[in-house]
Amino acid sequence: MTMPYYASAEQVMRDRSEYARKGISRGRSVAVLTYADGVLFIAENPSSTLHKVSELYDRIGFAAVGRYSEFESLRVAGIRLADVRGYSYNRRDVTGRVIANAYAQTLGAVFTEQMKPYEVELCVAEVGDTPAADQLYRLTFDGSIVDEPQFVVMGGQAEAVTGHxxxxxxxxxGLAQALQVGVRALSAVSPVTAANGGGHEQLPAEQLEVAVLDRRRPKRTFRRVVGAALTGLLTDQPAPADPATAEATHAPSAPAPGTPPGLGDPTAVDTAGGDPAPGQQDDGTPQQ
Known part of the structure; x- marks a missing residue:
């Protein structure tokens, strides 16, 4: 007579944790940093359509690593929660802490109740009116939530990037300096630079996904930084004043004096700078 299989609750949770950590570690790293004018997202991501960084609400951003299909479903759920809460009550009632708590409850329930945990790690960032009011929440696969004061690193060799x-x-x-510091930290452990000989080589702009939450903008603060604007910030050189470049970076054609290249007028209403409506991306590779 065969004996029924038995495993203690402690062993089950340990196995699930190990499984999730292995899946997350295979993804490429993401860094979220605060800078003088807001919050900066930097992700090593060669794809131009499968985003690891996104907008959740007017002043709230989202970054994730791990299995794309899983964190994409969480991203869409966060957008719906923010929209419903803002419509039902007040837009000021939609905060990063509310969305982070909802994510923590969902991840915790999946981790304890389902056989397979989510192989994801999330960051919910909210930009405040002052640098002291900026908030970064890091959420792990088991629903744990931590409020980080200055920066968050997830996925890949997160400990090495954090140490850097x-x-x-x-x-x-400033934005350019923060971007260069973050990119150098990601480049130090990137398999792309290792394949090219390592050393002090920096990740190219084509391998990066960069976005900001700019507190100077009155409504939608989320902007993607691409094209000549990204290249200019990485090399600390001004981007060319070209209409095609302005369109590619989602920036108005007449930026205000002193505005970083390609990021547009901080006093103007953003009508084209964020992402499209939620749920418009296709599923892709299993690990991002």
Whole structure:
């Protein structure tokens, strides 16, 4: 007579944790940093359509690593929660903490009740009126939530990237400096730079997904940084004043004086700078 299989609850949870960690570690890293004018998202992502960084609401952004299909469903659910809460009550009632708590409950329930946990790690960022009011929430596969003060690193070799940022990150940096610090940290452990000989080589703009939450904008603060604007920030050179470049970076044609290249007028209403409506991306590769 065969004996029924038995595993203690502690062993089951340990196995699930190990399974989720392995899946997340296979993804490429994402760094979320605060800078003088808001929050900066930097992801190593060669895809131009399967995004790891997105907008959730007016002043709230989202970044994730792990299995794309799983964190994409969480992204869409977060957008719907924010829209329903803002419509039912008030737009000021939609905060990063509310969305982060909802994600924590969902991830915790999946981890404890289902056989397979979500292989994802999330960051919910909210930009405030001042740098002291910026909020970064890191959520792990088991529903744990941590409020990080300055930066968050997820996926891949997160510990190595975090150590690099601890040495070089300075509060109140400008956008270009913060971007260069973050990209150097990701480049130090990237398989792309390792395949090309390693050293001090930096990830090219084509391998990066970059976005910001710019507190200077009155409504939709989320903007993607692409094209010549991204290249200019990485090299600390001004981007060319070209109408095609302005359109590619979702920027108005007449930026205000002192505005970083390609990011447009911070006082103008953003009518084309964010992402389209939720749920318009197709599923893709299993790990991002």
């Amino acid at each position: 940022l601890r040495q070089h990150f300075t509060p109140g940096m």
